[in-house]
Amino acid sequence: MQLTRQSEYAIRTLLELSKYSDGEFIQSRAIAIQQDLPVQFLNKTVQILARTGLVETRRGMQGGIRLAVKPETITIADVVVAIEGKIAINPCLADDYHCVNRPNCRVHEILERAQSAMLAELDKETLADLVRDDNNERVI
Amino acid sequence: MQLTRQSEYAIRTLLELSKYSDGEFIQSRAIAIQQDLPVQFLNKTVQILARTGLVETRRGMQGGIRLAVKPETITIADVVVAIEGKIAINPCLADDYHCVNRPNCRVHEILERAQSAMLAELDKETLADLVRDDNNERVI
DNA sequence: AAGTAATAAGATTGTATTTATCCTATATAA
């Protein structure tokens, strides 16, 4: 329903991975330290990203995480949708929500417009855009 | 953090009141029936709207609720902010949120831009706009 | 003055969601 912390973590994770986009696997622990995120929760987040095909993972020694696609092709909206599923800023915008006022409801219509405006904004920026302007230097 | 059902209820309530904007007090029960909302919860919502000055209430017989301002001057954003307080579509946008990446954080920046786009959309429409196009006829 | 009708306000409850953490399993390289 909303943009959770996990979405933010996912963005930061992918942002971090974008800095290394030359095929090498980065350990989740390193990302967690770098971006100050709880490791275990980050691992859960990575699992989701892996299932949706945004990252590739490798277990065992020399294992870790890497982008599965070019950072130019992933928008922030892509990341958010990967984590949250279909967005609905208000319950009445959810697919399975039954409302007596449908389908001709001005409230619904306006909320939907607001949501679209938000998602459009998130769809403007790719990971590549972000990493280009990011102030956080690569430390490790 | 998000646009709750209570926000939607508030919008619907004010929308309903806008249909009668000639100074008469409408009972919350009538609004609840008209818009299919839980009465007690609606009363809570009205209390908030009253505190923020959007509606006036009167107790006792012949009492009820009415708009405190003209429907042309209330935007949907006004209503949402009245109910939710300062909006933050992501925890990192909250005022009291401490983040190591501040103040130079691209993620924060983009989320903020998305939020602004959303609020701008909600700020475009007033209650008067809504009631003009509303399909729900006044029944009582 | 008493009774009735309406909202105000505080307390409480139930549920769902969010944000983790723990533990065991599985894969992989050295």
Place this chain on the structure above:
DNA sequence: TTATATAGGATAAATACAATCTTATTACTT
């Protein structure tokens, strides 16, 4: 075969959301 890293399930703690209950307060009506 051992050390290392993610996978996945279970669970827990915290928070938020939605709703209800109860008692007060206000105000008209008779």
